[in-house]
Amino acid sequence: MTSPHVVAVIPAAGVGSRMQADRPKQYLSLAGKTILEHTVTLLLNHPSVSRVVIAISHDDDFIHSLPIIANANIDLVEGGKTRADSVLNALATLPEESWALVHDAARPCVSHQDIDALLAVMNNSNTTGGILASPVRDTMKRACDHGQASLISHTESRENLWHALTPQLFPTGVLLRALNKALSNSVTITDEASAIEYAGGKVALINGNPANIKITHPADLPLAEFYIKQTHKVNE
Numbered sequence: 001m002t003s004p005h006v007v008a009v010i011p012a013a014g015v016g017s018r019m020q021a022d023r024p025k026q027y028l029s030l031a032g033k034t035i036l037e038h039t040v041t042l043l044l045n046h047p048s049v050s051r052v053v054i055a056i057s058h059d060d061d062f063i064h065s066l067p068i069i070a071n072a073n074i075d076l077v078e079g080g081k082t083r084a085d086s087v088l089n090a091l092a093t094l095p096e097e098s099w100a101l102v103h104d105a106a107r108p109c110v111s112h113q114d115i116d117a118l119l120a121v122m123n124n125s126n127t128t129g130g131i132l133a134s135p136v137r138d139t140m141k142r143a144c145d146h147g148q149a150s151l152i153s154h155t156e157s158r159e160n161l162w163h164a165l166t167p168q169l170f171p172t173g174v175l176l177r178a179l180n181k182a183l184s185n186s187v188t189i190t191d192e193a194s195a196i197e198y199a200g201g202k203v204a205l206i207n208g209n210p211a212n213i214k215i216t217h218p219a220d221l222p223l224a225e226f227y228i229k230q231t232h233k234v235n236e
Ligand SMILES: Nc1ccn([C@@H]2O[C@H](COP(=O)(O)OP(=O)(O)OP(=O)(O)O)[C@@H](O)[C@H]2O)c(=O)n1
Pocket: 010, 011, 012, 013, 014, 015, 016, 017, 018, 019, 025, 026, 055, 079, 080, 081, 082, 083, 084, 086, 087, 104, 105, 106, 107, 214, 215, 216
């Protein structure tokens, strides 16, 4: 049986406002390469990934300075106003029968081992697809919504609560239709799984390494640098 066509989709069209850097965070340097180069390289080097599609901002001034972009298995598409729009634009260029492995550019520390565990969902007929996720480990508090951020409103149960990570893996055609349905109904979509859930699909949670952090704030950079050095040893 031929293995399904898996295409990595990398949303990389954000501005990284929370990072407060002089450039979009995916172009900040970690361990000698940009964050985007780390992410693209690890996906290109995975044996099950046939192509990589990167969604970039229409005014991206950095992408063409990255040597890896010349790779024949990389396509660039224009991103959109939101992450979901950027993913949609990339999905529109893929074969309907492929599987889309959607992974944030800002998550350069994912391991091939975790990607292998996620890919197994393609053989599970009981679910639409799956996502890497990590169980919540802290007590969760909901803040008061009276503008007093430091006050606790109440404690939420953390039972069965998970952090959604990426990659998130779904059949391309199913995901495209689910995203279009959710967005056309003005549903707030912050990950692919929420669109699949909205469309009535079943999403498998695959326990992933919490080192697969999304670089969001300045404090994440030294942590990501440490994890990247660990992940390189594992992925090689
Ligand atoms: N319109 C957008 C917004 C985000 N992203 C991408 O989605 C991923 C996760 O989003 P996030 O961490 O929020 O990145 P930014 O939107 O850049 O960050 P911020 O919210 O701090 O501005 C990032 O790789 C980002 O580049 C995208 O492709 N298109």
